[in-house]
Amino acid sequence: MTITLSGVSKVFGDFTAVHPLDLTIPEGSFFALLGASGCGKTTTLRMVAGLEEPTGGSILLGDEDITALPPHRRPVNTVFQNYALFPHLDVQENVAFGLRRRGVSSVRKQVEEMLELVELGPLARRKPRQLSGGQQQRVALARALINRPQVLLLDEPLGALDLKLRRQMQLELKRIQTEVGITFVHVTHDQEESMTMADTVAVMVAGRVVQLGAPAELYENPRSTFVANFLGTSNLIEAEITAVEGDELRLTALGTDRVLRLPAQRCAVEDPRPGGKVLVGVRPEKISLVHADDAGTSDASGTAGGVPDGDNRLTGRISDASYLGVSLQYVIDTPACPEFSVYEQNIERDARLTPGAEVVLHWRPAHTFALDAAQDADAGTGEEAL
Numbered sequence: 222m223t224i225t226l227s228g229v230s231k232v233f234g235d236f237t238a239v240h241p242l243d244l245t246i247p248e249g250s251f252f253a254l255l256g257a258s259g260c261g262k263t264t265t266l267r268m269v270a271g272l273e274e275p276t277g278g279s280i281l282l283g284d285e286d287i288t289a290l291p292p293h294r295r296p297v298n299t300v301f302q303n304y305a306l307f308p309h310l311d312v313q314e315n316v317a318f319g320l321r322r323r324g325v326s327s328v329r330k331q332v333e334e335m336l337e338l339v340e341l342g343p344l345a346r347r348k349p350r351q352l353s354g355g356q357q358q359r360v361a362l363a364r365a366l367i368n369r370p371q372v373l374l375l376d377e378p379l380g381a382l383d384l385k386l387r388r389q390m391q392l393e394l395k396r397i398q399t400e401v402g403i404t405f406v407h408v409t410h411d412q413e414e415s416m417t418m419a420d421t422v423a424v425m426v427a428g429r430v431v432q433l434g435a436p437a438e439l440y441e442n443p444r445s446t447f448v449a450n451f452l453g454t455s456n457l458i459e460a461e462i463t464a465v466e467g468d469e470l471r472l473t474a475l476g477t478d479r480v481l482r483l484p485a486q487r488c489a490v491e492d493p494r495p496g497g498k499v500l501v502g503v504r505p506e507k508i509s510l511v512h513a514d515d516a517g518t519s520d521a522s523g524t525a526g527g528v529p530d531g532d533n534r535l536t537g538r539i540s541d542a543s544y545l546g547v548s549l550q551y552v553i554d555t556p557a558c559p560e561f562s563v564y565e566q567n568i569e570r571d572a573r574l575t576p577g578a579e580v581v582l583h584w585r586p587a588h589t590f591a592l593d594a595a596q597d598a599d600a601g602t603g604e605e606a607l
Contacts, residue, residue, distance in 0.1 A: 261427070308350060441590075450601030
C-alpha cells in the first residue's frame with residue numbers, strides 16, 4: 222500500500238528532529254531511509270508506525286488518513302534491531318503469538334508457511350537462545366509478516382549481526398520482500414545495506430531528505446557533497462569552468478593547467494557559466510593508472526600509453542598502495558588533490574606501481590560529475606556520517 226507523508230514534521234522541545242517532509246513510498250516497493258545517527262530517519266519511521274505523534278502534517282496509507290490512529294489500529298508491523306523475542310517460547314510459538322493474541326485458534330498451517338518462507342521449518346521447536354543472530358532476526362520477521370500487514374517497517378534490523386551474516390541477510394530480506402510483495406520501509410545508516418536491498422533510497426541529513434532516487438542514480442549522480450561522500454568514496458577537485466560548449470563543460474583544475482571535461486547534465490550547479498567555481502568529482506573505481514614511463518608512448522589505436530584520446534587526465538605520485546585481495550587501492554598525490562583515491566580490480570598488477578612512482582591517472586568524462594563549490598567538500602566523511 223502506498224504511504225504518503227505530507228508536510229510531516231516532529232519537534233522535541235526546541236529541537237526539530239524532522240522538518241516538514243513530503244514523501245511518497247510506492248506500494249510494493251522496498252524503500253530505504255538512509256542517514257547518519259540523529260538525522261531523523263528513525264523518528265520518521267516511528268511516526269508511520271504510530272509510536273510518535275507528528276507535530277504537523279498528515280500520513281496516509283492509500284487513501285486513509287492514519288495520522289491520529291493508535292499503533293494497534295494501523296495495518297503496519299515493525300521489526301526492531303533487538304528482535305524482542307519471547308525467551309520462554311519456542312520459534313513456532315513466537316511466530317504464532319500475534320495470531321493467538323487476535324483470537325485465531327487454528328494457526329498451525331499459517332505458522333508452517335511462514336517458517337518455510339524464512340527457511341526455519343526444521344528449527345520450529347528451538348528456543349531463541351538456541352538460535353544464531355541471523356536466525357533470531359528471521360523469527361522476528363516471520364512474527365511480523367504472519368499478521369499480513371500492508372506495510373512492514375524495519376528499524377536497523379541487521380545492526381546486531383556480524384558483517385558476513387549481515388550481507389547474507391540483506392539478500393534474504395530482499396528475497397522475502399519480493400515473495401510477499403508488500404511495502405517494506407527500511408531505516409539504516411549502512412550505505413551498502415540500502416543499496417543492496419532498496420528500490421528507492423531517501424538520504425536524510427538533519428531532518429531533511431537531501432536526495433531521493435534509485436541506488437544507482439544516487440551513486441552515479443550525487444547532487445551534494447554529503448551524498449557523494451556518504452555513499453561510497455569520491456575524489457573532489459576544486460575547478461573553474463572555462464567554457465560551455467553545447468552539452469559539455471570544460472574546466473581547469475585549480476593549481477594546474479589541466480583541462481577536464483564532463484557532460485553538462487552531470488553538473489549539479491544551476492546555470493553553469495565560465496568563471497564559475499565547482500567541485501569536480503570522480504569515483505575511485507572509475508579511474509585507471511598508467512606508469513609515467515609509459516604515458517608518452519603511442520600504440521596502433523592512437524592512444525597514449527593506453528590512455529584513450531579524450532579521457533580526463535592528471536599526473537601525480539603514488540603515496541600509498543594497499544593490496545586487499547579483490548582490489549588494489551592507491552592514494553595519489555596530485556597538484557589538483559593531495560589524496561586522490563584509486564581502486565583497481567586485481568587482474569593484472571603492474572609491479573612498478575608502488576609508493577614513490579610517478580603516474581598518470583585517467584578516466585572518461587562521462588564518469589565525472591560537478592557540484593556546487595560553496596558546499597563543504599568534507600561533508601559526509603566525519604563523525605556526522607557515523
